[in-house]
Amino acid sequence: MSQRFQALNGRITGQGSRTVILSHGFGTDQTAWDGIRPWLDARFRVVSFDLAGCGPLGASSYDPRKHDSLFGFADDLLDILDELGIEDCAYVSHSVSGMIGAAAAVARPEPFRQLVMIGASPRYLNAPGYAGGFEQSDLNGLHDGMAANFQAWGAGFAPAVVGVSNHPAVHEFCRTLFLMRPDIALAISRTIFQSDMREVAARLESPTFLIQTRQDMAVPVQVAEWLRDHIDGAVLDVIDAVGHLPHMTAPDEVIRVLEHRLVNAPAQA
Amino acid sequence: MTTEAAAPTLDDDGLLALTRFARMAAGADLAVAFEAGEDGIAVPLAADPSRPPFPFSISNMRLGEHDWSKGARPASQIRLPSTILAALGRPARDVLFLPAPTDESPRSGVLLLFSANAAWQCDCPFRDGMAQGVPMLGKVFAQMLTSRRSMMKRRLLGERFHDLFESVSSAIVILEGDGTTALVNQAAATLLSIPAGETPADRLAIAMRQLREGALNAAALAETYAPLQGQLDYDLITYWMIGDRQFEVDTHPILGDGANGRIWLFNDVTAQRKAQEELRHMAGTDPLTGLSNRRSFAATGQTLIDRLRREGRPMTVLMLDIDHFKSINDRFGHPVGDKVLQAMARRCRALMRDHDLIARLGGEEFAVLLPYASAEEGAAIAERLRAAVAAEPMAEVDVHVSIGGVTLNGEDAVLDEVLGQADKALYDAKAGGRNRVLFA
Numbered sequence: 102m103s104q105r106f107q108a109l110n111g112r113i114t115g116q117g118s119r120t121v122i123l124s125h126g127f128g129t130d131q132t133a134w135d136g137i138r139p140w141l142d143a144r145f146r147v148v149s150f151d152l153a154g155c156g157p158l159g160a161s162s163y164d165p166r167k168h169d170s171l172f173g174f175a176d177d178l179l180d181i182l183d184e185l186g187i188e189d190c191a192y193v194s195h196s197v198s199g200m201i202g203a204a205a206a207v208a209r210p211e212p213f214r215q216l217v218m219i220g221a222s223p224r225y226l227n228a229p230g231y232a233g234g235f236e237q238s239d240l241n242g243l244h245d246g247m248a249a250n251f252q253a254w255g256a257g258f259a260p261a262v263v264g265v266s267n268h269p270a271v272h273e274f275c276r277t278l279f280l281m282r283p284d285i286a287l288a289i290s291r292t293i294f295q296s297d298m299r300e301v302a303a304r305l306e307s308p309t310f311l312i313q314t315r316q317d318m319a320v321p322v323q324v325a326e327w328l329r330d331h332i333d334g335a336v337l338d339v340i341d342a343v344g345h346l347p348h349m350t351a352p353d354e355v356i357r358v359l360e361h362r363l364v365n366a367p368a369q370a
Numbered sequence: 371m372t373t374e375a376a377a378p379t380l381d382d383d384g385l386l387a388l389t390r391f392a393r394m395a396a397g398a399d400l401a402v403a404f405e406a407g408e409d410g411i412a413v414p415l416a417a418d419p420s421r422p423p424f425p426f427s428i429s430n431m432r433l434g435e436h437d438w439s440k441g442a443r444p445a446s447q448i449r450l451p452s453t454i455l456a457a458l459g460r461p462a463r464d465v466l467f468l469p470a471p472t473d474e475s476p477r478s479g480v481l482l483l484f485s486a487n488a489a490w491q492c493d494c495p496f497r498d499g500m501a502q503g504v505p506m507l508g509k510v511f512a513q514m515l516t517s518r519r520s521m522m523k524r525r526l527l528g529e530r531f532h533d534l535f536e537s538v539s540s541a542i543v544i545l546e547g548d549g550t551t552a553l554v555n556q557a558a559a560t561l562l563s564i565p566a567g568e569t570p571a572d573r574l575a576i577a578m579r580q581l582r583e584g585a586l587n588a589a590a591l592a593e594t595y596a597p598l599q600g601q602l603d604y605d606l607i608t609y610w611m612i613g614d615r616q617f618e619v620d621t622h623p624i625l626g627d628g629a630n631g632r633i634w635l636f637n638d639v640t641a642q643r644k645a646q647e648e649l650r651h652m653a654g655t656d657p658l659t660g661l662s663n664r665r666s667f668a669a670t671g672q673t674l675i676d677r678l679r680r681e682g683r684p685m686t687v688l689m690l691d692i693d694h695f696k697s698i699n700d701r702f703g704h705p706v707g708d709k710v711l712q713a714m715a716r717r718c719r720a721l722m723r724d725h726d727l728i729a730r731l732g733g734e735e736f737a738v739l740l741p742y743a744s745a746e747e748g749a750a751i752a753e754r755l756r757a758a759v760a761a762e763p764m765a766e767v768d769v770h771v772s773i774g775g776v777t778l779n780g781e782d783a784v785l786d787e788v789l790g791q792a793d794k795a796l797y798d799a800k801a802g803g804r805n806r807v808l809f810a
Contacts, residue, residue, distance in 0.1 A: 170424035172453035
């Protein structure tokens with residue numbers, strides 16, 4: 102019945118009448134939510150899973166053709182909703198999972214009562230009139246480094262993406278990054294960084310809350326502003342934190358926004 | 371950026387046109403033609419009006435639960451992949467699926483989507499009639515997918531063949547079955563001095579005849595090939611000596627039937643032949659002196675003994691050993707010792723008759739077989755050898771040699787025993803003061 106959910110190492114915790122779905126970002130797995138999960142568990146039924154290719158079951162959950170685009174990951178999310186019979190949820194996502202949720206919510210808007218996107222980006226490459234933050238040459242360099250020596254690349258990438266020096270999250274990020282098979286990590290990274298989900302994001306109709314830190318090497322604040330301006334009714338909270346993984350490095354700041362956006366002022370169903 | 375070999379690309383104009391036709395005939399807002407195997411991963415090949423969506427899984431779509439011959443179903447009964455809905459750009463109201471199963475991709479088909487607020491409505495009076503015909507298009511799609519697949523295979527095969535054809539060092543000529551044209555690879559073009567690629571068969575025939583007639587063994591080749599004129603199915607390997615090169619020329623009918631054409635393979639075997647000859651030579655030769663080695667001497671020696679016994683003729687065997695060779699090595703070094711051995715070999719060789727055999731058995735020890743030499747003649751030759759060695763220095767070193775000899779007069783003998791007797795005589799010569807000849 103819940104084949105896909107099991108294949109993706111799905112977990113359900115917490116208590117509450119409302120369901121929160123947690124979807125992590127590249128390089129981590131669902132353990133990235135450990136910092137805010139206790140707070141969520143006290144208030145919601147919390148569903149989490151590992152994205153295809155990630156976590157301890159990553160090598161068997163990933164299909165190079167299906168997961169060649171973020172839509173393949175979005176279909177996994179829709180399968181989980183079907184398998185668990187979820188008709189109403191708040192979807193809390195980090196990084197690439199922001200646009201995965203967008204694709205899923207555009208395909209099937211009804212179950213997505215709210216979307217929370219931490220450090221989301223619809224396109225990482227710069228384009229005319231759009232500052233994604235990366236040039237193709239940057240990405241080529243990144244992927245050449247990954248392909249040449251995954252471990253060495255990861256050891257350099259982790260502190261940069263975490264953005265807070267000597268934080269335990271650097272070690273955690275490395276641990277989950279190195280759970281991935283290097284070729285799959287490279288393929289997913291390419292899929293993410295070459296994606297252009299701007300049209301999909303602009304079609305979102307579900308209430309969307311964007312969380313962005315003051316400084317994030319993966320996502321410039323202009324990208325968050327682009328999303329705020331192009332998603333109907335979207336709200337952007339720039340929190341007092343730095344780095345790409347504030348749910349790991351500044352969970353209290355993230356919780357403060359969740360409390361404000363999900364608990365105190367829940368959108369009308 | 372990608373290092374993978376590019377898959378052959380096909381222009382899918384036909385498939386795209388059919389996809390567009392299916393969409394218009396059905397009055398749909400989006401048509402996506404895809405190929406899918408048993409694993410349920412669909413790879414979109416053509417879409418109209420959008421670009422093809424990304425690959426998706428059809429396993430959870432519930433396509434198989436419906437009878438599509440009855441027309442479109444509400445989209446709520448189908449689980450539509452997000453990439454399809456992104457391509458549609460609007461919510462879907464209805465879905466029609468045209469199964470187009472092929473042998474290799476049994477779950478292939480065409481998805482037709484109708485959006486909730488249709489952008490386009492066909493007012494054409496034949497619309498209902500056309501729409502009823504849409505499910506029949508599934509078979510056309512299947513045929514098209516099958517031929518697309520086989521075209522892709524052919525192209526891949528063709529590219530592989532071309533790569534092979536041009537990358538091997540052999541010169542290759544392929545004559546078409548109808549005998550009008552030939553395919554010539556670059557190596558063959560160079561060998562035959564004609565352009566590579568497709569060449570008229572008559573032009574090729576002239577070039578091949580010229581090459582053959584210019585061979586050193588042209589006469590023998592002409593004799594070999596003449597009786598085959600007019601035969602269709604012969605296969606044959608010959609060797610053409612072209613200048614200082616030697617070619618192995620293999621010709622045979624394609625797939626064993628001359629009606630399919632004929633293939634000619636030219637392999638330059640010069641280096642191979644030379645290497646083989648050298649190897650054969652090396653196996654029987656002492657590398658330092660170029661004389662026969664012990665193995666070669668043993669093989670030839672026993673044969674000679676047996677032959678002379680049958681003929682009842684005499685034969686003398688000598689064993690030579692350089693006196694105090696160890697001290698030459700010790701005093702002047704091994705390079706000088708080696709030069710002495712080489713000079714020794716040259717000097718002895720010069721005194722031998724053509725049918726005499728001299729070998730270096732190892733170290734400073736040599737053996738000589740003198741067919742037809744009686745004891746008297748043998749002793750004279752031995753003495754000449756001894757004197758020649760002592761006559762002047764070798765590598766600026768004074769060298770002497772002791773020689774033991776034995777003569778056979780047609781009796782039955784084993785080479786090893788004969789050598790043993792000669793060796794014994796040599797020992798006595800050494801014991802007797804060296805630089806001398808002694809016969810058993």
